[in-house]
Amino acid sequence: xxxxxxxxxxxxxxxxxxxxxxxxxxxxxxxxxxxxxxxxxxxxxxxxxxxxxxxxxxxxxxxxxxxxxxxxxxxxxxxxxxxxxxxxxxxxxxxxxxxxxxxxxxxxxxxxxxxxxxxxxxxxxxxxxxxxxxxxxxxxxxxxxxxxxxxxxxxxxxxxxxxxxxxxxxxxxxxxxxxxxxxxxxxxxxxxxxxxxxxxxxxxxxxxxxxxxxxxxxxxxxxxxxxxxxxxxxxxxxxxxxxxxxxxxxxxxxxxxxxxxxxxxxxxxxxxxxxxxxxxxxxxxxxxxxxxxxxxxxxxxxxxxxxxxxxxxxxxxxxxxxxxxxxxxxxxxxxxxxxxxxxxxxxxxxxxxxxxxxxxxxxxxxxxxxxxxxxxxxx
Amino acid sequence: xxxxxxxxxxxxxxxxxxxxxxxxxxxxxxxxxxxxxxxxxxxxxxxxxxxxxxxxxxxxxxxxxxxxxxxxxxxxxxxxxxxxxxxxxxxxxxxxxxxxxxxxxxxxxxxxxxxxxxxxxxxxxxxxxxxxxxxxxxxxxxxxxxxxxxxxxxxxxxxxxxxxxxxxxxxxxxxxxxxxxxxxxxxxxxxxxxxxxxxxxxxxxxxxxxxxxxxxxxxxxxxxxxxxxxxxxxxxxxxxxxxxxxxxxxxxxxxxxxxxxxxxxxxxxxxxxxxxxxxxxxxxxxxxxxxxxxxxxxxxxxxxxxxxxxxxxxxxxxxxxxxxxxxxxxxxxxxxxxxxxxxxxxxxxxxxxxxxxxxxxxxxxxxxxxxxxxxxxxx
Numbered sequence: 001x002x003x004x005x006x007x008x009x010x011x012x013x014x015x016x017x018x019x020x021x022x023x024x025x026x027x028x029x030x031x032x033x034x035x036x037x038x039x040x041x042x043x044x045x046x047x048x049x050x051x052x053x054x055x056x057x058x059x060x061x062x063x064x065x066x067x068x069x070x071x072x073x074x075x076x077x078x079x080x081x082x083x084x085x086x087x088x089x090x091x092x093x094x095x096x097x098x099x100x101x102x103x104x105x106x107x108x109x110x111x112x113x114x115x116x117x118x119x120x121x122x123x124x125x126x127x128x129x130x131x132x133x134x135x136x137x138x139x140x141x142x143x144x145x146x147x148x149x150x151x152x153x154x155x156x157x158x159x160x161x162x163x164x165x166x167x168x169x170x171x172x173x174x175x176x177x178x179x180x181x182x183x184x185x186x187x188x189x190x191x192x193x194x195x196x197x198x199x200x201x202x203x204x205x206x207x208x209x210x211x212x213x214x215x216x217x218x219x220x221x222x223x224x225x226x227x228x229x230x231x232x233x234x235x236x237x238x239x240x241x242x243x244x245x246x247x248x249x250x251x252x253x254x255x256x257x258x259x260x261x262x263x264x265x266x267x268x269x270x271x272x273x274x275x276x277x278x279x280x281x282x283x284x285x286x287x288x289x290x291x292x293x294x295x296x297x298x299x300x301x302x303x304x305x306x307x308x309x310x311x312x313x314x315x316x317x318x319x320x321x322x323x324x325x326x327x328x329x330x331x332x333x334x335x336x337x338x339x340x341x342x343x344x345x346x347x348x349x350x351x352x353x354x355x356x357x358x359x360x361x362x363x364x365x366x367x368x369x370x371x372x373x374x375x376x377x378x379x
Numbered sequence: 380x381x382x383x384x385x386x387x388x389x390x391x392x393x394x395x396x397x398x399x400x401x402x403x404x405x406x407x408x409x410x411x412x413x414x415x416x417x418x419x420x421x422x423x424x425x426x427x428x429x430x431x432x433x434x435x436x437x438x439x440x441x442x443x444x445x446x447x448x449x450x451x452x453x454x455x456x457x458x459x460x461x462x463x464x465x466x467x468x469x470x471x472x473x474x475x476x477x478x479x480x481x482x483x484x485x486x487x488x489x490x491x492x493x494x495x496x497x498x499x500x501x502x503x504x505x506x507x508x509x510x511x512x513x514x515x516x517x518x519x520x521x522x523x524x525x526x527x528x529x530x531x532x533x534x535x536x537x538x539x540x541x542x543x544x545x546x547x548x549x550x551x552x553x554x555x556x557x558x559x560x561x562x563x564x565x566x567x568x569x570x571x572x573x574x575x576x577x578x579x580x581x582x583x584x585x586x587x588x589x590x591x592x593x594x595x596x597x598x599x600x601x602x603x604x605x606x607x608x609x610x611x612x613x614x615x616x617x618x619x620x621x622x623x624x625x626x627x628x629x630x631x632x633x634x635x636x637x638x639x640x641x642x643x644x645x646x647x648x649x650x651x652x653x654x655x656x657x658x659x660x661x662x663x664x665x666x667x668x669x670x671x672x673x674x675x676x677x678x679x680x681x682x683x684x685x686x687x688x689x690x691x692x693x694x695x696x697x698x699x700x701x702x703x704x705x706x707x708x709x710x711x712x713x714x715x716x717x718x719x720x721x722x723x724x725x726x727x728x729x730x731x732x733x734x735x736x737x738x739x740x741x742x743x744x745x746x747x748x749x750x751x752x753x754x755x756x757x758x
Contacts, residue, residue, distance in 0.1 A: 088654070251679065275467070277691055287679075296677040298687075300630065300669070307688030308677075312656055315684065 004029055004038055004105050007131030008350050008375065011093045012054050014078055014086050020058035022074040023067070024350055025093075029132040032108040036136055037116050043153035044100030044128040045342065046353070046362050046371045048289075054096045056089070057082025060363055065356045072354040097128030097373075101143070101152035105132075112137045120147065122155040122333070129350065131375045141329050147336050153372060154342040157313070159332040161288070162190040164316045165247045166199055167328070171320075172284065176200035178238070178246035178259055181291055182222070183210035183367050185342065186249075191219050192339045200241035204234070204255075210367065225255065231262055238266035244281055247311065249289030256285045256308055257298040264302035278303015286311035344370050349377040383408055383417055383484050386510030387729050387754065391433050392472045393457055393465050399437035401453040402446070403729055404472075408511040411487040415515050416495050422532035423479030423507040424721065425732070425741050425750040427668075433475045435468070436461025439742055444735045451733040476507030476752075480522070480531035484511075491516045499526065501534035501712070508729065510754045520708050526715050532751060533721040536692070538711040540667070541569040543695045544626045545578055546707070550699075551663065555579035557617070557625035557638055560670055561601070562589035562746050564721065565628075570598050571718045579620035583613070583634075589746065604634065610641055617645035623660060626690065628668030635664045635687055636677040643681035657682015665690035723749050728756040 006028045013021045032038050046054075058076040067073035078086065101122045107113040121140040127133060143152045169177045179190055182203035194201040195218050202221040205211050211222045221241060223233040237243075244267075246259045263283040271279060283302060288311040298308065317325045332340050345361075345368070352358055353373050362371040385407045392400045411417050425433075437455040446452035457465065480501045486492040500519040506512060522531045548556045558569055561582035573580040574597050581600040584590050590601045600620060602612040616622075623646075625638045642662040650658060662681060667690045677687065696704045711719050724740075724747070731737055732752050741750040 257674070280694060288683075290679070295636070296675075296679060298675040298677070300666075300675060300689075304667075304689035304691045305694065307686055309686030309688070310679075310683035312683045315659060 004132050010096055010129035010350055012096050013093045014056050014090055016090045018078045018083055020076045020078055024071055030134040032106055032134050034108045034110045035113055036108045036134055037104045037113050038106035038132055038134050039102040040105050041100050041102040041128060041130055041133050041375045042149035044097045044373050045154045047157050048365045049157055050096055050098055056086050072351055074354050095127035099124050099156040100128035101149040120149055122152040124156045129373055141333050143333055151336050155332050158186045158189055159340040161313045162186055162193055163328050164313055166193055169245050174245040176241040176243035178202040178243050180204045181249035183213050185370055191217055196339055202237045202241055202243050234262040235265045238262050239269050244283050246285045248285055248287045250292045251287050251290040252292035252294035254297050256296055259285055260302040260306050280305055344372040347372045347374055350375050383511050389475055389508035389729055390472045391475050393435050393469055395469045397457045397462055399455045399457055401733055403450055409513040411485055411513050413487045413489045414492055415487045415513055416483045416492050417485035417511055417513050418481040419484050420479050420481040420507055420509055420512050420754045421528035423476045423752045424533045426536050427744050428536055429475055429477055435465050451730055453733050474506035478503050478535040479507035480528040499528055501531040503535045508752055520712050522712055530715050534711050537565045537568055538719040540692045541565055541572055542707050543692055545572055548624050553624040555620040555622035557581040557622050559583040560628035562592050564749055570596055575718055581616045581620055581622050613641040614644045617641050618648050623662050625664045627664055627666045629671045630666050630669040631671035631673035633676050635675055638664055639681040639685050659684055723751040726751045726753055729754050
């Protein structure tokens, strides 16, 4: 094991010539400032949100391996159309990895920093696909005794996003919610939160296997968007739960509009008075993903009290402020082995993450398939 | 002139058999309660929002006149497809007319009601296409001395809607706004407000004549959506004004998405850092009309900080509360001859409103064409 003065860091570079290059670089570990610590990273997940930065708009069918076993390199072509969307990052070598966990091996001079020495902490802040990471104290969350780095690695993106959804629901005055692509890792976590907190959750999935998976973990309302009775099933579930807010990972196509239409139909089942502007109940769909990149199509068969918008974790956390955000973090840390437990199909080293066979699996973002990187595996 | 104990009232009926019938009925005037007054209606406009109730989903190409000169009747067919959307009002004879003005001829027992006796007042509350209307005191706004009923008739729908737009802009933290179908009566009013209040306003119109009309009344930013340079023109106007909120009367098609795309492009003209989620500046389009009934199509080329939603005057007024709403009403009353002046192409009686030739003109909702009904004309 090295002394932590330098270590490998994964880098993603998209050249203006249209080539993606993923490689490992040995970089010096920055000395911690007073309010900073150095963490030996032991676990960091590959989330869909990391893949956006890792592989960008590259066509992975063109991916090639080069370099050595210890220092592998992956290259791939970025199609002309995709290159335009990458304009802001061209020719900049970018570190990757939103979240992770590890052990504090060096601390800055402040009391807060010193208090973390030797502790296992979860971290946020990017550049986690690295052996060592110097982070600010407020980017760390100490883990309860007995919780491992692997258990604490996926502590932020999925847990805070799913908690952000139920928090947004409460803060905007709704009492139940809808989630799409609901069998995802995030969707399963959301089910656990909602079951624990007694929040009615309508899960929309795209096949029977996903429906079965969710029912097995206790989901009560599961509707299949590929079923011929989808709109009726959804309307009934919405009438039963009273859900008037949805979080949608699909993005494109007609689904957001179908959800609003079914919400309005569910509300009108009990409406007594004619209003040509539709119900006065505000119906909201937040789009937080883009599994379908086609345009959103809204037929507006749902009155005038509606909204569709983008939703992201970071602006949400900024809006609720640090104190309320810290409460959410602490809940996650305390429930990492239960509500917020993540399951990984494979644990890889940094070098193994650059193996074409592994890339081919984790880049698919398949439901149930999730990789964990241990940057110090074998080190 | 009658004693006001009864009078004519316009009624719109859509039968489940698929027939629209517009007629006049002689109805007794309700006695005023303690907090009510009886108003002799002298002016009430035909707004686009009234036409929705007046003619519903009927196909006016099939309209036929019957009845007598004093008691005319219009009938028309409602296509099968439209009938479904009318389900809530089928076989109910509906009074029509959102707003109007007239003279108080009888008052209830409360001091507030008595204080209005003999005054010229503006009114809201529906059923204004009638010779007499019993209304609550808080549905009346006394007009300043020298302001006529004709000048005060359109005091609510367009003035409060356009003021509601600039108020929403301020309350949601924007500093400039965009308006579509901007040469409408409402759009011209919005220009007058913005010029008076020093708010930068980007007007989107659909032809050169409309652009000329707005420039003539002092509009600074006018872009034509049919111009080949539309997106560039819009982006430049947005960059110059900093507008990040739009009010859209068109509704369907790509326009809402184009506005968001241009807003994001305008913001990114000055952005320094790469963010693959787009800018953090919230961009909002409120759809308040449906001149284009096609689905809304959003290509989401504008990051994650965006919202599209329905906007209506009534929920807005409920949200801001009575005290703030009253301030807006009083501003309107005081500026009815200037900022909020309406222009009418024709003043008609109730019988003349049921003349097929007149219906053919006002039902077109053409820009610049607006009818005023004087229910006591010739009475």
